[in-house]
Amino acid sequence: MSEKEFFDKDFVDEDWLSTPRRQEGEVDRRSVTTDPNKSRRKNRHPLLISLLICVGVILISIFSFKKSNFPILQIGFYTGKIESLNGNSIPLFAMRDKAGRKMLIWPLEKGWKASIVPVDVPAGSEEKSIDAISIKRQGEEFLLSGNESSKGRYEGAVGSSSKKAVGHWTLHLLDSNLIRTYENTETSDINWLALKTELDEIEAKLALSEKRIPEQQKEIEKLMSYIDEKESLKANAEKKYNDEKMRAEKLKEALVQKQSEMERLEQKVRLAYKVTEMGKLVSLARESLEKDKAWIQIMLGHNVETETPEFQEAYNKAKRIVTLKRQLAEEQERIYALLHPGEMKNSVEQTEAQ
Incomplete structure (x- = not known):
């Protein structure tokens, strides 16, 4: 195949050559197509162009980036x-x-x-x-x-x-x-400098530790104060417990002493009744009561009519008199003891001395 034949076959549209030329203003019917596939192919061109532009911008950014x-x-x-x-x-x-x-x-x-x-x-690299x-x-x-x-x-x-x-x-x-x-x-210099750096780091840590020593000392003192306070509170509690225990024992002893003294005073009072004027008065009252009692018994021993109203009245009167005398004697005894406590005590002591 000759060059002319190849050119005529691949690059010349025979239909276009055989188509008569259009008049000016005439529309080519072949340019207006209703093929949907051909329309979609035409719409893809702007999308491809935009994609290529984006890729180009990215490549330019990558190659233009300067690394530190x-x-x-x-x-x-x-x-x-x-x-x-x-x-x-x-x-x-x-x-x-x-x-x-x-x-x-x-x-x-x-x-x-x-x-x-x-x-x-x-070696031999041009990397700088x-x-x-x-x-x-x-x-x-x-x-x-x-x-x-x-x-x-x-x-x-x-x-x-x-x-x-x-x-x-x-x-x-x-x-x-x-x-x-x-x-x-x-690498001797490198090693020396590395050791020097390590030494500097150690010194920096030591300096930081020394700086923290006062703070830690304060914390330790605070904790020690808590411990001391605990010990002092414990000691105070033990002391208070011992004091209260001793106080209770003393009160117990005092109570025993008071009870003993009360018993002793009771005995002295009983003895005082027999030797003091008040005691004599009480004794006379008791003798009077005994005589009244004897009289009543004598009267009851004789065959006196007890069913008569006169007898019942006399009997009730006698009982009231005896009761009143007894109450009077007790009341006089209490009043005298309250008004003359020293006299009662001295009388008892004199009696004991005799």
Whole structure:
């Protein structure tokens, strides 16, 4: 097949060639179609275009994103500073070991921790940076990123954990004449600095512990005061118990003494009735009662009519007289005892002495 035949077959529409030319303003009937499949294919084109635009924007965003990196330092020692970090200027020390496998970044201020970062870059690689380096201070974390500004000089930004810039750092390579020659042990300096960092951490913990000692001492004293108070309360309770026990025993003894004294006084009163004037009066009253009783018995012994009203009246009168005399004697006895307690006591004592 010739080139002309191939072109005529694949790119020339024979129907279009055979179709007569339209007059101006004439509408081509073939352009107005009622095929639904062909209409749907035409509607897909804007959707595909929008999708391609979105993919392009995403790819552009990915490739245009600049990751924060820290420059790979040359082998050697570096000094510099961190400025404008919380309004301070902090000395900064850095080094890369002789083998080139590790870098150390260390802010030279109390509370900061040294950061030892491995450098996993193959020999001959053109890689000039690694991920941003993290440094910490008492729970706070900061990220160092930057690049090489000139030969042997590096600088960059200090960012917080929220990626906000809070300062600026600089480092420059120290003159080899000012630094001692590396020893055969490649990581001796790294190890020493790591131990120094660990020592700083221990000192920080000790300082924190020393700061807490007064607080703990106060807590201990408070607990001891509770213990002492408990002991004192216990001692007071025991003392009070013993005091009450002794008081009860004394009251018991006093009660026994009072009972004994009451019995003794009762005996003295009985004896006093016999020797004092009041006692004589009581004795006479009793003798009178005995005589009345005897008279009544004599009267009853004679055959006197007891059924007569006169006798019953006399008998009841006599009983009342006897009862009243007895009550009178008892009442006089009580009154005299109340009015003359000393006389009763002296009389009893005189009687006992005789």
